[in-house]
Amino acid sequence: MEREEFAGFYAASFQRLVGQLYAMTGDQSEAQDAVQEAFVRAWAQRGKIDRSQAPEAWVRVTAWRIAASRWRRNRDGIRLGTLAAQPASVAGPTPDRVAFIDALRKVPAEQRRALVLYHLCDLTVDQIAAETGARAGTVKARLARGRAALAPYLRETAAPVTD
Amino acid sequence: MSELTSELQRMADDAARMARPPAAAEIIRLGDLRRRRSRTRQALGGLSAAGVVGAGVALGLSAAGGVAGGVAGTAPTHATGTVGHATGTIRTAAFTLVRNANGTDTLTINAKVVLEPATLQSDLARDGIPAMVTAGSFCSSDPAPAGFSQVVSVPKIQHGRLVLVPDIQHGQLPPSGPKPRRPRPVQDQTMTINPAAMPAGTELSFGNFQVRNGAQTDFTLIDTSSYACTSTAPSWPPSSADEVILARPATITSTSSRA
Numbered sequence: 001m002e003r004e005e006f007a008g009f010y011a012a013s014f015q016r017l018v019g020q021l022y023a024m025t026g027d028q029s030e031a032q033d034a035v036q037e038a039f040v041r042a043w044a045q046r047g048k049i050d051r052s053q054a055p056e057a058w059v060r061v062t063a064w065r066i067a068a069s070r071w072r073r074n075r076d077g078i079r080l081g082t083l084a085a086q087p088a089s090v091a092g093p094t095p096d097r098v099a100f101i102d103a104l105r106k107v108p109a110e111q112r113r114a115l116v117l118y119h120l121c122d123l124t125v126d127q128i129a130a131e132t133g134a135r136a137g138t139v140k141a142r143l144a145r146g147r148a149a150l151a152p153y154l155r156e157t158a159a160p161v162t163d
Numbered sequence: 164m165s166e167l168t169s170e171l172q173r174m175a176d177d178a179a180r181m182a183r184p185p186a187a188a189e190i191i192r193l194g195d196l197r198r199r200r201s202r203t204r205q206a207l208g209g210l211s212a213a214g215v216v217g218a219g220v221a222l223g224l225s226a227a228g229g230v231a232g233g234v235a236g237t238a239p240t241h242a243t244g245t246v247g248h249a250t251g252t253i254r255t256a257a258f259t260l261v262r263n264a265n266g267t268d269t270l271t272i273n274a275k276v277v278l279e280p281a282t283l284q285s286d287l288a289r290d291g292i293p294a295m296v297t298a299g300s301f302c303s304s305d306p307a308p309a310g311f312s313q314v315v316s317v318p319k320i321q322h323g324r325l326v327l328v329p330d331i332q333h334g335q336l337p338p339s340g341p342k343p344r345r346p347r348p349v350q351d352q353t354m355t356i357n358p359a360a361m362p363a364g365t366e367l368s369f370g371n372f373q374v375r376n377g378a379q380t381d382f383t384l385i386d387t388s389s390y391a392c393t394s395t396a397p398s399w400p401p402s403s404a405d406e407v408i409l410a411r412p413a414t415i416t417s418t419s420s421r422a
Contacts, residue, residue, distance in 0.1 A: 014184040023178070
């Protein structure tokens with residue numbers, strides 16, 4: 001990947017990836033830090049990006065690992081990983097949305113990650129399994145548990161998980 | 164689209180709107196820096212395998228990313244969100260890095276804790292300070308690039324404690340005479356770094372050495388195109404008055420021995 005191509009890729013995907021990482025981590029600044037660092041590594045190891053054929057997925061996986069690594073290093077990692085930081089200040093969120101965001105933060109990190117990859121990144125169960133290194137059955141279980149935890153905060157019943 | 168998908172999408176969209184991407188050029192610059200470091204480490208690794216005692220210590224710590232035995236655990240708190248722009252504080256067990264509003268950084272090193280090189284290096288890079296941080300080895304250029312005193316300022320005396328540093332602010336070594344007393348225990352030492360004053364093609368080099376009951380950090384400015392690394396901690400005070408003033412690394416020394 002050449003410099004200009006990388007700059008274009010960065011400009012096109014940075015904010016989207018921060019959004020995805022925010023949904024996974026619940027921490028806006030952590031999401032931005034992790035995505036920035038992942039892009040730095042992406043450029044430093046651009047040969048890997050070229051070989052991966054899926055640069056955005058590579059950066060997302062790397063950013064997730066960076067964020068997860070920081071949780072582990074942090075003494076309060078469990079607290080950060082599950083309860084996360086304060087909600088991003090969004091103009092006039094409804095009480096329902098605040099409750100949903102709070103509920104999402106209480107979902108275990110791997111379940112949250114699976115939910116985001118499935119519902120937000122539109123990946124299939126098999127693709128999520130490949131990205132997270134988990135078995136397809138584990139991914140399905142995480143999705144089911146995560147959705148069950150969030151169901152009280154949603155008006156509709158979520159559609160069943162499809163492969 | 165399910166309600167869950169919609170909610171997640173709204174959350175992500177809000178976060179994406181708030182994201183402030185640094186310039187692509189900055190990301191590329193930091194990536195190039197990281198790539199160069201990685202190659203330098205690989206090159207040093209070869210030297211270590213060839214028998215350069217101690218160089219491998221630094222490499223081991225760097226490659227392990229902070230999980231090597233003997234390195235104090237770090238608990239970084241990242242309060243800054245963007246590369247080289249925001250003010251904020253990064254705090255670990257071994258150091259605190261404060262990004263000041265005037266573009267300088269204040270680095271405080273806990274002399275009782277061995278630095279994790281990769282962490283300090285990446286956090287300095289995040290603030291736009293190109294640096295090579297090693298443990299058990301120290302890299303320097305001969306001759307050293309000019310401008311060190313504009314880049315780094317270190318108070319000679321901090322809180323009445325003896326700090327073994329040359330008077331780098333004025334490019335002078337302390338007056339000759341009897342050797343200074345053995346240093347008293349030092350908790351933290353602080354320096355201010357002005358990345359804007361760093362000449363092109365230079366980096367700050369930090370070498371962290373374990374000494375008796377403490378850690379010693381040496382630092383200097385290096386020419387990235389010409390430098391050499393040694394596993395021997397620079398000694399101070401100098402053995403002769405003819406030492407090149409600014410080529411000498413500044414040294415913060417700490418031991419827990421009594422004066």
